[in-house]
Amino acid sequence: MADIYRALADATRRVLLDELAAGEGKTLFELCGALTMQHGLSMSRQAVSQHLAVLEAAGLVTTERRGRSKFHYFTPEPLAEIQRRWPHERTSP
Template sequence: MQVLYRALADLTRRRIMDELALADGLSLFEIHSRLFAEHGTTSTRQAISQHLAVLEEAGLVWSERVGRTKVHHLDTAPLRSIIERWPLSE
């Protein structure tokens, strides 16, 4: 659970998740381009790759190879544990 909270604590990682929610199956280059265009993020591709690794470790992102390109997908299932623990209404 701590890995999940650590992954969500960073604004850039949450923005990556937002971009993957809007367009599933993005490459590192596409994520980098979208973060710059939509949010003005100046992170390098290497930094974004490290953020993606943290998100994958938390189970929030998974990736697959499509040809020579690695594409990333959002998985919101781990967020259910937060919702179940602290429901919005009681």
Template sequence: MDLDLLFRALSDATRRRLIDELAERDGQTLFELHVRLITYYGASLSRQALSKHLKVLEEAGLLRTEWQWRSKHHFLDRTPLRRAWTLWLAGHAGERTPESRPSAAEPSAAQPAEPQPDAAPAAAPPPSPPQRRTPA
């Protein structure tokens, strides 16, 4: 799961409203979602723009679609939200879980990287300038 893709999808207010609508009433068509956004939020966007928002949500894994006869229905997939909570958000909310802790096998950004054996040794820092002594 790509957290960047997920958070990019969630960064837009229209897409968050779409998620709210699908959480309330799953399996809506593009037309139904369009009417609800206009009715409840006063949104003024075209069906083409709405379709692009739905595509972003689908690419982030937040939506799955299903064709029923000649209508495309959209269903909310909460799995990416749960995984984001478990892997990243819970730790920052002070609710560490075993899954949100970095494992010993995964290097953490907080830990300095170990030097590579084929890497050139680090240069020594330059000597400090001599201290001036003032007469006493």
């Protein structure tokens, strides 16, 4: 679970998750374009790829290769596990 918190601690990785959660799988090229055009974040493809690797290691992103393209998908299950661990409702003492 520490990997999830570490992955979410970075603002750029949260933006990447927002982009992936907004639609179907996206390639590195599409994600780099979205970061630049929609969020004003200018970074190299390698930097974005490293952020995606951290998210994938935390279980928040999965990938699928189709031909020469690699598609990235948001995986919400680790976040659901956090929500189950600490429920919203509190009982009064």
